[in-house]
Amino acid sequence: MELKIQPIGNSYSEQAIDLILNIQQKEFNIPITIQDQPDLTEIEHFYHERGGNFWGAFIEGELVGSIALVKFDERAGAIRKMFVKKEFRGKELNIAQALLEVLISFCHENQIDDLYLGTITVLKAAQRFYERNHFVRIEKEKLPSRFPLMSADDIFYHLSIH
Template sequence: MNSPTIDIKEYSSKYQSQVLDLILQIQQQEYHIPITREDQPDLLAIETFYQKGNGNFWVAVANDEVVGTIALLDIGEANVALRKMFVAENYRGKTLQVSSRLLHQAFQWARENAVHDIYLGTTQQFVAAHRFYEKNGFVSVTREELPDAFPLMKVDTKFYHNTTPFA
């Protein structure tokens, strides 16, 4: 089987329904997290919520299908929150490197936009994601160490901070 060509693209509204379907499927079916579309109004307003200031949103696309997402949310003072990092199960791992390519895109954007710090919140269930973040320079922090402007999600219980690529 040939590996599909995967392009990392800035989000545009033509990807709206695919982004929503991918994220909800991973959250609800794969990880059984009780979160709904209504709990995530940002997914219905990606351009106005993420694509402003030092923020942006990207999709990984294979054969016109969204197979991954990542976002940076500008939270002020040269800080951003990494949000909505999701990769379809069949596209995870070292072979296709979708997660690494998405994160690299976010890091590159952060450097180009003079971002100093990236923070993120995740759930305890995403153990493989924890390892991925730690391999890419994120260190675990307590909730109290987050900037005041960090957007807390009710499902987030584990937090990370990264300054490595930007200092």
């Protein structure tokens, strides 16, 4: 199985919504709807036009993972939409790691020095993943004022990447 990671735009909205909502609602019972995430129907406007990006991980043409970067300041970005389909998670394929590395390379190329993200208490594996990748847990009050908060998030991380 060959993994291919590439930037995606609005033409992939439906596949991205399918992937992400399934994980949020069915797997983790997070009470979130597509109405709460208008960025998924306007990927290019929310991510690309503002200096960020949105990547999809594909195996044999199927979208199995995603990660996005919202650029919210001159040299700062927020990680969003980091999801990998359950049956494609784990060390063999290492999709989450590959997605994060693509995003960090993009940050280096685009002079983005600080990465922030919010996640949810129930997503324990996500927290371990970010901590393994040197993200440091911070208090909500320490987030930059322009950080785009998601209402469900209650745990926050920062990574300095200069």
